[in-house]
Amino acid sequence: MSSKLYLGAVVLTTSLGIAGLVQAQQSSSATGAPAGPAQTPRTYLLGPGDLLEVKVFGQPDLSVNAQIDGDGNLSSLPFLQPIRAKCRSEKLIQNDIATAYARLVNEPQVSVRVIERNSHSPATVFGAVRQAAKIPVQRPMRLNELIAAAGGPTDNAAGTIQVLHTEPLMCPGPGEEDEALPINGTRLPMQVVKIAELQKNNLRSNPIIRPGDLVFVAEAEPVYLVGSVVMPSAIRLREHLTLTRALGMVGGTRKEANLSEVRIFRLRPGTTEQDRIKVDYAAIKKNQRPDIELMPYDVVEVPDVGVLAPVNIKDLVLSILLGGLRNSIPVRIP
Numbered sequence: 001m002s003s004k005l006y007l008g009a010v011v012l013t014t015s016l017g018i019a020g021l022v023q024a025q026q027s028s029s030a031t032g033a034p035a036g037p038a039q040t041p042r043t044y045l046l047g048p049g050d051l052l053e054v055k056v057f058g059q060p061d062l063s064v065n066a067q068i069d070g071d072g073n074l075s076s077l078p079f080l081q082p083i084r085a086k087c088r089s090e091k092l093i094q095n096d097i098a099t100a101y102a103r104l105v106n107e108p109q110v111s112v113r114v115i116e117r118n119s120h121s122p123a124t125v126f127g128a129v130r131q132a133a134k135i136p137v138q139r140p141m142r143l144n145e146l147i148a149a150a151g152g153p154t155d156n157a158a159g160t161i162q163v164l165h166t167e168p169l170m171c172p173g174p175g176e177e178d179e180a181l182p183i184n185g186t187r188l189p190m191q192v193v194k195i196a197e198l199q200k201n202n203l204r205s206n207p208i209i210r211p212g213d214l215v216f217v218a219e220a221e222p223v224y225l226v227g228s229v230v231m232p233s234a235i236r237l238r239e240h241l242t243l244t245r246a247l248g249m250v251g252g253t254r255k256e257a258n259l260s261e262v263r264i265f266r267l268r269p270g271t272t273e274q275d276r277i278k279v280d281y282a283a284i285k286k287n288q289r290p291d292i293e294l295m296p297y298d299v300v301e302v303p304d305v306g307v308l309a310p311v312n313i314k315d316l317v318l319s320i321l322l323g324g325l326r327n328s329i330p331v332r333i334p
Contacts (some may be wrong), residue, residue, distance in 0.1 A: 012281045044138050045087045045171045047119025048072055052085075052093070056101060057109040065115065079104060087171035090114060120211040121167060125150040127217035128157035132168035135152045137211045144198055146209050147217070153195060158220035161198070165189035167212035177333035194239075210218070225250045228302045242291040244284065246300065264292070265299040 046052075048070050054077060056062040066076045072086025074093065085093050094112040101108040122134040123146055128149030135141075143163065147153065195217075197205035209215070220236035223246060230251030243262075247253060251311050259282035265274045281302075283289040294300070 004064050030285070031321055044114065044117070045089065046093070046114070047170050048086065049116075049120065050085075050114055051116035051119035051245050052090070053113045053115050054097060055111045055113075056097075056105065057111070059101075059105060059108070062101065062105075062108075062266060068119070119170070123209050123211065123213040123215060125215040128154045128219040130154055130218050135314070136215070137209055141209045142206045143193060143215070144206050146215055147198070153217050154219075156219050156236050157195060158218040158237070159195050160218045161195060162216045162218065163191045163193065163209070164214040164216070165210055166208065166214060169210060170192075187257075219250045223297070224296050224299040226299065226301050228254045228304045230254060237294060237296055241298065243279065243281065243292050243294060244291050246294055247281075247302075253281075253302055254304075256304045258303045261303050263301045263303070264294075265301065266295055 008253060046068060048068050051065060051067045052074065053065050054063060054074075062078050064076070064078065066074050068085045069075050069082075071082075072084065073082035074085045074097075075082040077083065077097065077100075080097070083093060084101065085097050085295065090112045094110050098108050101110065117136075117138055120137050123137050123141075124132075124134050125146055126132040129147065133150045135149050138295075143161065147161070191207055193205050193207065195275040220238055221232040223237050223241065224234050225246060226232045230253070233250055234317055235246060235249050243264075253259060260280050262279040262281045264277040264279060266277060267274050277292075279292055280289060284291055
């Protein structure tokens, strides 16, 4: 198996994954609205850019739509000094406005309503999810809610989720002061969560999602099993995938398989070359040797008994990539 073919298989597989991500993101953005269920805010704290409707009943000249400025203040209310709005609720601001207008109006009746929520950037979830999406984060939201809003992980998920904070926390609570520091590139504000732990409802593995977060569900890389196996195919590399488990996933080996001469073609890190690893799988089955843990893009070749020359791995891998051995037309590249 040539190094050019091996690298070509890697590039083709990676390109297909990237194309799928781009298509999913375009599908999400084409609608003009974020995917996933609409969210009803429970505790929305205001911030710069939010637009409020302020009504003073019986006083139309005092009723306006006002936007919170970059300093976090409502500074455009008629006859009033700026009122602090950042990280506060509508109810608190309503009380402050009523108190301020009480100097001008007898017992003012004030209502405040948010009509545009612009201060909280959506979180973006992509990768091995059923629908890449931008999800509004207008209340405290945990990772499992975000993943559910994107339709959940696909069967191609590798088992890990990366959560990257792109914005400092606007309204830190007690003990969260460090999270509010500017993100200056001195450290990577990222957390890696295992899907298996997230599904256990473990709060430590179910972090709070912040506005602007990038959430990437890692897609499993392929491993190819060819030769004298029941269903030669590409399978996705999950955590700690061993040779025994991988062969079981493709139906096992055929009767004529030479289990003592299994070969693994493995890409050498940082190069386009590959190493050939000989494995005595018969000894592994008898617990005489430890099982082999597979690596991304490994090609496992199981030869037939009495066949000294390796199978045409090039044709087999290309057939797998183009849609499966049973229904494919043989592809040969000189």
